Amino acid sequence: RKEVEQDPGPFNVPExxxxxxxxTYSNSASQSFFWYRQDCRKEPKLLMSxxxxxxxxxxxxxxxxxxxxxxSLLIRDSKLSDSATYLxxxxxxxxxxxxxxxxxxxxxxxx
Amino acid sequence: xxxxxxTPKFQVLKTGxxxxxxxxxxxxxEYMSWYRQDPGMGLRLIHYSVGAGITDQGEVPNGYNVSRxxxxxxxxxxxxxxxxxxxxxxxxxxxxxDGAxxxxxxxxxxxxx
Numbered sequence: 001r002k003e004v005e006q007d008p009g010p011f012n013v014p015e016x017x018x019x020x021x022x023x024t025y026s027n028s029a030s031q032s033f034f035w036y037r038q039d040c041r042k043e044p045k046l047l048m049s050x051x052x053x054x055x056x057x058x059x060x061x062x063x064x065x066x067x068x069x070x071x072s073l074l075i076r077d078s079k080l081s082d083s084a085t086y087l088x089x090x091x092x093x094x095x096x097x098x099x100x101x102x103x104x105x106x107x108x109x110x111x
Numbered sequence: 112x113x114x115x116x117x118t119p120k121f122q123v124l125k126t127g128x129x130x131x132x133x134x135x136x137x138x139x140x141e142y143m144s145w146y147r148q149d150p151g152m153g154l155r156l157i158h159y160s161v162g163a164g165i166t167d168q169g170e171v172p173n174g175y176n177v178s179r180x181x182x183x184x185x186x187x188x189x190x191x192x193x194x195x196x197x198x199x200x201x202x203x204x205x206x207x208x209d210g211a212x213x214x215x216x217x218x219x220x221x222x223x224x
Contacts, residue, residue, distance in 0.1 A: 004153070008151075032211050034211070034212065042217070042218075043201055043215035043216060043217050043218055044154070044201070044215050045215065046212055046213070046214075049211075049212070087153070087154075091211055098144070098156045098159060098169055098170070099156070099211070099213065101146075101153040101154040101155075102153055103151060103152065103153040104153065
């Protein structure tokens with residue numbers, strides 16, 4: 001079983017729509033959670049960390065459900081510039097020196 | 112700050128050739144790592160380092176060597192290239208020793224024929 005699993009999409013949504021992605025992780029001891037964004041043929045960039053209480057950054061909201069071992073990302077009022085692949089990332093345990101990346105969910109925002 | 116830089120951007124090798132992918136960062140980060148990204152597989156960790164002189168294996172280390180003689184540089188060596196090593200390689204660095212919140216270089220696209 002993969003450490004991190006994501007729906008690959010693609011998600012095609014109109015501008016202004018709200019879209020949500022989910023990600024599940026297999027290791028219940030996982031400690032840290034992140035969403036990265038990757039544009040086509042570019043490097044991944046950190047979008048936001050995910051905290052247990054949930055957190056928001058402008059139009060983006062991240063949630064963590066430890067009981068069900070999933071993480072979500074909600075994007076409100078989608079912009080054309082949000083088109084990218086969104087990677088779910090998990091650190092397996094405190095002090096671990098590696099991250100596990102999901103394969104990504106591809107989003108295309110349509111005018 | 113240049114951030115994380117990688118050279119070359121593109122490389123074509125023949126099976127059996129060796130080469131070194133270069134990675135440098137100017138953020139004084141202790142933690143550096145190498146990933147490969149293949150379609151449908153996500154990024155997979157090859158090797159990482161938590162400081163100068165310290166390296167360790169990741170998930171897919173076979174066929175690759177690393178060294179960390181300075182804080183800034185973390186080269187990845189392919190010993191004898193194989194077609195299975197055709198991939199996009201990303202170097203990353205982090206201020207955190209547990210590797211969280213990594214900054215990635217622009218990547219090297221490697222094709223082995």
